[in-house]
Amino acid sequence: MSTKPTVLLLGATGFTGRLIAKYLSAHRDSASFTLALGARSKARLDAVVAELGLNSAVQLRVVDVARVEQVDAAVTGATVVINAVGPYWTWGTPVVHACVRHGVHYVDLAGETEWIKHIITTLHYTATKTGAMVVPSCGFDSVPADIVPYVASKTLREVSGEQVDIDTSVSAYKLQGGVSGGTISSLITTIEQIPANARQAAKVAYSLSPAMGPPLPPPRLIYRLPLPDTGRTLTGAFFFMSPSNRALQLRSWGLLETAAATDKTQLRYGPTFTYDEFLVTGGPLRAVLITLAMAIGFGSFMISPIRWLLRKVLPKPGEGPSESTMTNGYMKITNITTAVTSPHRAAPLQVKTVMKGKGDPGYSLTAVMIAEAALTIALAAPEALPATGRTGGVLTPVTALGDVYVERLVASGRITIESAVVTARSREGKKTV
Secondary structure, eight states: OOOOOEEEEETTTSHHHHHHHHHHHTOTTGGGSEEEEEESOHHHHHHHHHHHTOOTTSEEEEOOTTOHHHHHHHHTTOSEEEEOOOOHHHHTHHHHHHHHHHTOEEEEOOOOHHHHHHHHHHHHHHHHHHTOEEEOOOBTTBHHHHHHHHHHHHHHHHHHSSOOOEEEEEEEEEEEOOOOHHHHHHHHHHHHTSOHHHHHHHHSTTTTOSSOOSOOOOOOSOEEEEOTTTOOEEEEEOOTTHHHHHHHHHHHHHHHHHHHTTOTTSOOOOTTOEEEEEEEOSSHHHHHHHHHHHHHHHHHTTSHHHHHHHHHHSOOTTOOOOHHHHHHOEEEEEEEEEEOOOTTOSSOOEEEEEEEEESOTTTHHHHHHHHHHHHHHHHSOGGGSOHHHHTOEEOOHHHHHHHHHHHHHHHTTSEEEEEEEEOEEOTTSOEEO
Protein backbone atom coordinates (compact mmCIF):
# COMPACT_ATOMS: atom_id res chain seq x y z
CA MET A 1 0.00 0.00 0.00
CA SER A 2 1.41 3.39 -1.01
CA THR A 3 2.07 6.07 1.59
CA LYS A 4 0.44 9.45 1.14
CA PRO A 5 2.79 12.37 0.45
CA THR A 6 3.48 14.69 3.37
CA VAL A 7 3.27 18.48 3.11
CA LEU A 8 5.19 20.14 5.96
CA LEU A 9 4.36 23.78 6.70
CA LEU A 10 7.03 25.62 8.70
CA GLY A 11 5.96 28.86 10.37
CA ALA A 12 2.42 27.58 10.82
CA THR A 13 1.74 29.88 13.78
CA GLY A 14 2.62 33.11 11.95
CA PHE A 15 0.06 35.34 10.26
CA THR A 16 0.52 33.97 6.75
CA GLY A 17 1.30 30.49 8.06
CA ARG A 18 -2.12 30.26 9.69
CA LEU A 19 -3.78 31.25 6.41
CA ILE A 20 -1.86 28.52 4.58
CA ALA A 21 -2.71 25.94 7.25
CA LYS A 22 -6.39 26.88 7.06
CA TYR A 23 -6.44 26.56 3.27
CA LEU A 24 -4.62 23.22 3.24
CA SER A 25 -6.73 21.70 6.04
CA ALA A 26 -9.95 22.45 4.15
CA HIS A 27 -8.57 21.57 0.71
CA ARG A 28 -10.60 19.47 -1.71
CA ASP A 29 -7.61 17.10 -1.94
CA SER A 30 -6.98 16.92 1.81
CA ALA A 31 -7.57 13.16 1.86
CA SER A 32 -4.72 12.69 -0.62
CA PHE A 33 -1.90 14.06 1.52
CA THR A 34 -0.74 14.25 5.13
CA LEU A 35 -0.50 17.75 6.57
CA ALA A 36 2.26 18.48 9.09
CA LEU A 37 2.58 21.82 10.90
CA GLY A 38 5.89 23.03 12.27
CA ALA A 39 6.76 25.92 14.61
CA ARG A 40 9.02 26.71 17.58
CA SER A 41 6.24 26.61 20.19
CA LYS A 42 4.12 23.54 20.91
CA ALA A 43 1.64 25.73 22.80
CA ARG A 44 1.17 27.97 19.76
CA LEU A 45 0.83 24.95 17.47
CA ASP A 46 -1.89 23.61 19.77
CA ALA A 47 -3.60 27.01 19.59
CA VAL A 48 -3.61 26.88 15.77
CA VAL A 49 -5.07 23.36 15.86
CA ALA A 50 -7.84 24.58 18.17
CA GLU A 51 -8.44 27.78 16.16
CA LEU A 52 -8.81 25.90 12.88
CA GLY A 53 -10.57 22.86 14.33
CA LEU A 54 -7.98 20.48 12.90
CA ASN A 55 -8.31 16.75 13.43
CA SER A 56 -5.78 14.38 14.96
CA ALA A 57 -4.47 13.33 11.54
CA VAL A 58 -2.56 16.62 11.32
CA GLN A 59 1.01 16.09 12.51
CA LEU A 60 2.71 18.65 14.78
CA ARG A 61 6.48 19.18 14.74
CA VAL A 62 8.31 21.49 17.14
CA VAL A 63 11.21 22.95 15.20
CA ASP A 64 13.48 25.97 15.56
CA VAL A 65 14.76 26.76 12.05
CA ALA A 66 17.99 28.10 13.57
CA ARG A 67 18.86 24.63 14.93
CA VAL A 68 20.17 22.34 12.21
CA GLU A 69 19.39 19.08 14.01
CA GLN A 70 15.76 20.10 14.54
CA VAL A 71 15.36 21.16 10.91
CA ASP A 72 16.89 17.87 9.72
CA ALA A 73 14.52 15.87 11.91
CA ALA A 74 11.52 17.91 10.77
CA VAL A 75 12.06 17.69 7.00
CA THR A 76 13.04 14.01 6.98
CA GLY A 77 10.11 12.06 5.57
CA ALA A 78 8.40 15.12 4.09
CA THR A 79 7.60 15.22 0.38
CA VAL A 80 7.57 19.01 0.14
CA VAL A 81 8.27 21.75 2.68
CA ILE A 82 6.40 25.06 2.67
CA ASN A 83 8.63 27.58 4.42
CA ALA A 84 6.70 30.58 5.76
CA VAL A 85 9.46 31.63 8.19
CA GLY A 86 10.98 34.94 7.11
CA PRO A 87 12.94 37.06 6.64
CA TYR A 88 14.65 34.42 4.53
CA TRP A 89 18.09 36.01 4.63
CA THR A 90 17.99 35.40 8.40
CA TRP A 91 16.04 32.14 8.68
CA GLY A 92 15.72 30.52 5.27
CA THR A 93 19.13 29.08 4.42
CA PRO A 94 19.24 26.22 7.00
CA VAL A 95 15.86 24.98 5.78
CA VAL A 96 16.91 24.94 2.13
CA HIS A 97 20.19 23.22 3.03
CA ALA A 98 18.29 20.48 4.87
CA CYS A 99 15.82 19.97 2.04
CA VAL A 100 18.56 19.79 -0.59
CA ARG A 101 20.59 17.41 1.58
CA HIS A 102 17.65 15.01 1.98
CA GLY A 103 16.22 15.40 -1.55
CA VAL A 104 13.05 17.02 -0.19
CA HIS A 105 11.21 19.56 -2.35
CA TYR A 106 10.82 23.12 -1.09
CA VAL A 107 8.64 26.21 -1.73
CA ASP A 108 8.58 29.59 0.00
CA LEU A 109 7.34 33.19 -0.16
CA ALA A 110 10.70 34.91 -0.58
CA GLY A 111 10.74 38.25 -2.33
CA GLU A 112 14.36 38.79 -1.28
CA THR A 113 16.35 38.74 -4.51
CA GLU A 114 19.63 38.91 -2.57
CA TRP A 115 18.83 35.69 -0.72
CA ILE A 116 17.54 33.88 -3.80
CA LYS A 117 20.79 34.75 -5.58
CA HIS A 118 22.70 33.34 -2.60
CA ILE A 119 20.91 29.98 -2.65
CA ILE A 120 21.27 29.72 -6.43
CA THR A 121 25.02 30.22 -6.07
CA THR A 122 25.46 27.82 -3.15
CA LEU A 123 22.79 25.15 -3.65
CA HIS A 124 21.51 24.94 -7.23
CA TYR A 125 24.10 22.41 -8.42
CA THR A 126 23.74 20.20 -5.35
CA ALA A 127 19.94 20.27 -5.68
CA THR A 128 20.22 18.95 -9.24
CA LYS A 129 22.19 16.01 -7.84
CA THR A 130 19.74 15.17 -5.03
CA GLY A 131 16.67 15.91 -7.18
CA ALA A 132 15.26 18.51 -4.79
CA MET A 133 13.10 21.16 -6.45
CA VAL A 134 13.71 24.45 -4.64
CA VAL A 135 11.06 26.97 -5.72
CA PRO A 136 11.20 30.39 -4.04
CA SER A 137 8.68 33.20 -4.58
CA CYS A 138 5.52 31.08 -4.69
CA GLY A 139 3.22 33.81 -3.39
CA PHE A 140 2.14 37.17 -4.76
CA ASP A 141 5.92 37.57 -4.90
CA SER A 142 6.19 36.47 -7.73
CA VAL A 143 3.64 34.03 -9.16
CA PRO A 144 1.59 36.46 -11.31
CA ALA A 145 4.74 37.99 -12.83
CA ASP A 146 5.98 34.49 -13.67
CA ILE A 147 2.74 32.85 -14.77
CA VAL A 148 1.26 35.50 -17.07
CA PRO A 149 4.07 35.68 -19.69
CA TYR A 150 4.21 31.87 -19.63
CA VAL A 151 0.49 31.59 -20.41
CA ALA A 152 0.83 34.26 -23.11
CA SER A 153 3.71 32.38 -24.73
CA LYS A 154 1.68 29.18 -24.80
CA THR A 155 -1.20 31.08 -26.41
CA LEU A 156 1.13 32.35 -29.14
CA ARG A 157 2.44 28.84 -29.78
CA GLU A 158 -1.07 27.34 -29.91
CA VAL A 159 -2.30 29.96 -32.37
CA SER A 160 0.72 29.83 -34.68
CA GLY A 161 1.46 26.13 -34.36
CA GLU A 162 5.15 26.83 -33.86
CA GLN A 163 7.63 28.61 -31.61
CA VAL A 164 7.01 32.37 -31.56
CA ASP A 165 9.70 34.66 -30.19
CA ILE A 166 8.46 37.46 -27.94
CA ASP A 167 9.53 41.08 -28.16
CA THR A 168 7.89 42.62 -25.05
CA SER A 169 5.63 41.46 -22.24
CA VAL A 170 4.13 44.14 -19.98
CA SER A 171 1.83 43.59 -16.98
CA ALA A 172 -0.40 46.23 -15.38
CA TYR A 173 -1.40 45.49 -11.77
CA LYS A 174 -4.62 46.70 -10.18
CA LEU A 175 -4.75 45.79 -6.48
CA GLN A 176 -6.49 46.17 -3.17
CA GLY A 177 -5.07 44.71 0.03
CA GLY A 178 -3.11 45.24 3.23
CA VAL A 179 0.35 44.76 4.70
CA SER A 180 1.70 42.52 7.46
CA GLY A 181 4.46 42.85 10.00
CA GLY A 182 6.38 40.06 8.28
CA THR A 183 6.65 42.09 5.06
CA ILE A 184 7.93 45.11 6.97
CA SER A 185 10.40 42.94 8.87
CA SER A 186 11.78 41.57 5.58
CA LEU A 187 12.29 45.10 4.25
CA ILE A 188 14.15 46.18 7.39
CA THR A 189 16.28 43.02 7.29
CA THR A 190 17.27 43.79 3.71
CA ILE A 191 18.59 47.16 4.84
CA GLU A 192 20.17 46.23 8.16
CA GLN A 193 21.51 42.69 7.71
CA ILE A 194 22.22 42.09 4.03
CA PRO A 195 25.70 43.32 3.02
CA ALA A 196 25.77 46.26 0.65
CA ASN A 197 27.66 44.27 -1.99
CA ALA A 198 24.96 41.57 -1.97
CA ARG A 199 22.25 44.21 -2.34
CA GLN A 200 24.14 45.77 -5.23
CA ALA A 201 24.71 42.43 -6.97
CA ALA A 202 20.99 41.66 -6.79
CA LYS A 203 20.17 44.90 -8.61
CA VAL A 204 22.18 43.93 -11.68
CA ALA A 205 20.06 43.01 -14.69
CA TYR A 206 19.51 39.24 -15.01
CA SER A 207 21.00 38.75 -11.53
CA LEU A 208 19.13 35.44 -11.08
CA SER A 209 19.22 34.26 -14.69
CA PRO A 210 21.68 31.69 -16.11
CA ALA A 211 21.74 33.73 -19.34
CA MET A 212 21.95 37.40 -20.30
CA GLY A 213 19.32 39.04 -22.48
CA PRO A 214 18.70 42.43 -24.07
CA PRO A 215 18.73 45.68 -22.05
CA LEU A 216 15.76 46.06 -19.72
CA PRO A 217 13.33 49.00 -19.69
CA PRO A 218 14.42 51.59 -17.09
CA PRO A 219 12.13 52.80 -14.26
CA ARG A 220 9.86 55.70 -15.22
CA LEU A 221 7.59 58.23 -13.56
CA ILE A 222 4.66 57.28 -15.80
CA TYR A 223 3.89 53.92 -17.40
CA ARG A 224 1.42 53.35 -20.22
CA LEU A 225 0.04 50.12 -21.71
CA PRO A 226 -2.20 50.39 -24.80
CA LEU A 227 -4.84 47.66 -25.02
CA PRO A 228 -5.20 46.71 -28.70
CA ASP A 229 -8.66 45.16 -28.37
CA THR A 230 -10.37 48.10 -26.62
CA GLY A 231 -8.38 51.12 -27.75
CA ARG A 232 -7.92 52.11 -24.10
CA THR A 233 -4.57 52.78 -22.44
CA LEU A 234 -3.77 51.79 -18.87
CA THR A 235 -1.68 54.40 -17.04
CA GLY A 236 0.27 53.81 -13.88
CA ALA A 237 3.20 54.22 -11.54
CA PHE A 238 6.34 52.32 -10.64
CA PHE A 239 5.38 49.09 -8.84
CA PHE A 240 7.46 48.55 -5.70
CA MET A 241 7.46 44.76 -6.25
CA SER A 242 8.79 45.08 -9.79
CA PRO A 243 12.52 44.60 -9.02
CA SER A 244 12.01 41.25 -7.26
CA ASN A 245 9.25 40.13 -9.63
CA ARG A 246 11.26 40.87 -12.74
CA ALA A 247 14.43 39.22 -11.41
CA LEU A 248 12.51 36.00 -10.70
CA GLN A 249 10.63 36.13 -14.00
CA LEU A 250 13.86 36.57 -15.94
CA ARG A 251 15.27 33.49 -14.22
CA SER A 252 12.40 31.61 -15.86
CA TRP A 253 13.36 33.16 -19.19
CA GLY A 254 17.00 32.14 -18.73
CA LEU A 255 16.22 28.58 -17.63
CA LEU A 256 13.84 28.10 -20.58
CA GLU A 257 16.34 29.52 -23.07
CA THR A 258 19.07 27.27 -21.71
CA ALA A 259 16.85 24.18 -21.91
CA ALA A 260 15.72 25.07 -25.44
CA ALA A 261 19.33 25.15 -26.62
CA THR A 262 19.41 21.35 -26.36
CA ASP A 263 15.70 20.55 -26.75
CA LYS A 264 14.03 22.35 -29.64
CA THR A 265 10.55 21.27 -28.47
CA GLN A 266 10.99 23.21 -25.20
CA LEU A 267 8.74 26.24 -24.74
CA ARG A 268 10.81 29.41 -24.70
CA TYR A 269 10.24 33.16 -24.94
CA GLY A 270 13.05 33.93 -27.37
CA PRO A 271 16.32 35.89 -27.20
CA THR A 272 14.75 39.35 -27.59
CA PHE A 273 12.23 38.95 -24.74
CA THR A 274 11.92 41.75 -22.16
CA TYR A 275 9.46 42.00 -19.25
CA ASP A 276 8.12 45.04 -17.42
CA GLU A 277 5.26 45.82 -15.04
CA PHE A 278 3.60 48.71 -13.25
CA LEU A 279 0.81 49.66 -10.84
CA VAL A 280 -2.37 51.01 -12.44
CA THR A 281 -3.22 54.42 -10.95
CA GLY A 282 -5.70 56.03 -13.33
CA GLY A 283 -4.07 59.20 -14.63
CA PRO A 284 -0.58 60.58 -15.31
CA LEU A 285 -0.56 63.08 -12.41
CA ARG A 286 -1.58 60.42 -9.92
CA ALA A 287 1.04 58.10 -11.41
CA VAL A 288 3.80 60.66 -10.86
CA LEU A 289 2.67 61.37 -7.29
CA ILE A 290 2.51 57.68 -6.37
CA THR A 291 5.90 56.96 -7.93
CA LEU A 292 7.46 59.85 -5.99
CA ALA A 293 5.68 58.78 -2.79
CA MET A 294 7.10 55.26 -3.16
CA ALA A 295 10.59 56.62 -3.70
CA ILE A 296 10.33 58.83 -0.61
CA GLY A 297 8.75 56.06 1.46
CA PHE A 298 11.39 53.47 0.65
CA GLY A 299 14.12 56.07 0.97
CA SER A 300 12.95 56.83 4.51
CA PHE A 301 13.64 53.21 5.49
CA MET A 302 17.32 53.88 4.80
CA ILE A 303 17.43 56.37 7.70
CA SER A 304 18.00 54.60 11.03
CA PRO A 305 15.92 56.92 13.29
CA ILE A 306 12.96 56.69 10.90
CA ARG A 307 13.21 52.88 10.87
CA TRP A 308 13.14 52.94 14.67
CA LEU A 309 9.97 55.06 14.59
CA LEU A 310 8.30 52.93 11.91
CA ARG A 311 8.94 49.82 14.00
CA LYS A 312 6.86 51.41 16.73
CA VAL A 313 3.85 52.31 14.58
CA LEU A 314 3.72 49.71 11.78
CA PRO A 315 2.42 46.13 12.19
CA LYS A 316 4.70 43.73 14.07
CA PRO A 317 5.69 40.24 12.84
CA GLY A 318 2.65 37.98 13.33
CA GLU A 319 0.23 40.85 12.70
CA GLY A 320 -1.55 41.50 9.43
CA PRO A 321 -4.59 42.91 7.65
CA SER A 322 -8.07 42.56 9.12
CA GLU A 323 -10.45 39.84 7.98
CA SER A 324 -12.50 42.48 6.18
CA THR A 325 -9.46 43.81 4.31
CA MET A 326 -8.47 40.32 3.22
CA THR A 327 -12.00 39.40 2.13
CA ASN A 328 -12.53 42.60 0.14
CA GLY A 329 -9.12 42.58 -1.48
CA TYR A 330 -8.49 41.62 -5.08
CA MET A 331 -5.94 41.58 -7.86
CA LYS A 332 -6.28 42.07 -11.60
CA ILE A 333 -3.21 41.76 -13.79
CA THR A 334 -3.60 42.75 -17.43
CA ASN A 335 -0.72 41.74 -19.67
CA ILE A 336 0.01 42.52 -23.29
CA THR A 337 2.64 40.29 -24.87
CA THR A 338 3.87 41.24 -28.33
CA ALA A 339 5.61 38.80 -30.64
CA VAL A 340 8.61 39.64 -32.75
CA THR A 341 7.53 41.00 -36.13
CA SER A 342 7.20 38.25 -38.73
CA PRO A 343 7.72 38.80 -42.48
CA HIS A 344 4.54 36.75 -43.02
CA ARG A 345 2.31 39.17 -41.06
CA ALA A 346 1.43 42.82 -41.55
CA ALA A 347 1.49 43.38 -37.80
CA PRO A 348 3.04 41.38 -34.94
CA LEU A 349 0.84 39.01 -33.00
CA GLN A 350 -0.31 40.33 -29.64
CA VAL A 351 -1.78 38.39 -26.73
CA LYS A 352 -3.88 39.83 -23.94
CA THR A 353 -3.77 37.80 -20.73
CA VAL A 354 -5.81 38.69 -17.67
CA MET A 355 -5.22 37.08 -14.27
CA LYS A 356 -7.76 37.87 -11.54
CA GLY A 357 -7.99 36.84 -7.91
CA LYS A 358 -10.56 37.25 -5.15
CA GLY A 359 -9.05 38.20 -1.78
CA ASP A 360 -6.08 40.15 -0.46
CA PRO A 361 -3.25 39.44 -2.94
CA GLY A 362 -0.43 39.40 -0.41
CA TYR A 363 -2.14 37.15 2.12
CA SER A 364 -5.40 35.38 1.17
CA LEU A 365 -4.32 34.76 -2.42
CA THR A 366 -0.71 34.15 -1.43
CA ALA A 367 -1.91 31.28 0.78
CA VAL A 368 -3.68 29.80 -2.25
CA MET A 369 -0.65 30.24 -4.52
CA ILE A 370 1.92 28.63 -2.24
CA ALA A 371 -0.40 25.83 -1.10
CA GLU A 372 -1.21 24.90 -4.70
CA ALA A 373 2.49 25.05 -5.59
CA ALA A 374 3.26 22.55 -2.83
CA LEU A 375 0.35 20.32 -3.84
CA THR A 376 1.43 20.41 -7.48
CA ILE A 377 4.72 18.86 -6.39
CA ALA A 378 3.17 16.48 -3.86
CA LEU A 379 0.29 15.14 -5.96
CA ALA A 380 1.22 15.44 -9.64
CA ALA A 381 2.83 12.56 -11.49
CA PRO A 382 6.50 13.50 -12.05
CA GLU A 383 6.14 13.14 -15.82
CA ALA A 384 3.35 15.76 -15.78
CA LEU A 385 5.77 18.42 -14.55
CA PRO A 386 8.07 20.36 -16.89
CA ALA A 387 11.33 18.76 -17.95
CA THR A 388 13.09 21.84 -16.56
CA GLY A 389 11.84 20.94 -13.08
CA ARG A 390 12.20 17.18 -12.96
CA THR A 391 15.99 17.33 -12.57
CA GLY A 392 15.77 19.52 -9.47
CA GLY A 393 17.64 22.73 -8.68
CA VAL A 394 16.71 26.26 -7.65
CA LEU A 395 13.82 26.90 -10.01
CA THR A 396 10.80 29.16 -10.51
CA PRO A 397 7.06 28.45 -10.38
CA VAL A 398 6.87 28.22 -14.18
CA THR A 399 9.97 26.08 -14.75
CA ALA A 400 9.23 23.70 -11.85
CA LEU A 401 5.44 23.42 -11.98
CA GLY A 402 4.24 24.48 -15.44
CA ASP A 403 0.76 23.70 -16.74
CA VAL A 404 -0.25 21.55 -13.76
CA TYR A 405 0.22 24.53 -11.47
CA VAL A 406 -1.77 26.87 -13.72
CA GLU A 407 -4.61 24.35 -13.77
CA ARG A 408 -4.55 23.97 -9.98
CA LEU A 409 -4.69 27.74 -9.45
CA VAL A 410 -7.78 28.00 -11.64
CA ALA A 411 -9.36 24.91 -10.04
CA SER A 412 -9.06 26.61 -6.63
CA GLY A 413 -11.99 28.82 -7.59
CA ARG A 414 -10.12 31.88 -6.32
CA ILE A 415 -8.11 32.71 -9.43
CA THR A 416 -9.01 33.04 -13.10
CA ILE A 417 -6.64 33.27 -16.08
CA GLU A 418 -7.79 34.16 -19.58
CA SER A 419 -5.54 34.54 -22.60
CA ALA A 420 -6.20 35.21 -26.29
CA VAL A 421 -4.65 36.78 -29.36
CA VAL A 422 -6.10 40.25 -29.85
CA THR A 423 -6.27 42.62 -32.79
CA ALA A 424 -6.17 46.39 -32.86
CA ARG A 425 -9.17 48.68 -33.22
CA SER A 426 -9.25 51.59 -35.60
CA ARG A 427 -10.33 55.06 -34.52
CA GLU A 428 -13.88 54.17 -35.58
CA GLY A 429 -13.81 51.34 -33.02
CA LYS A 430 -13.58 48.47 -35.51
CA LYS A 431 -11.04 45.69 -35.19
CA THR A 432 -8.26 45.72 -37.74
CA VAL A 433 -6.37 42.58 -38.75
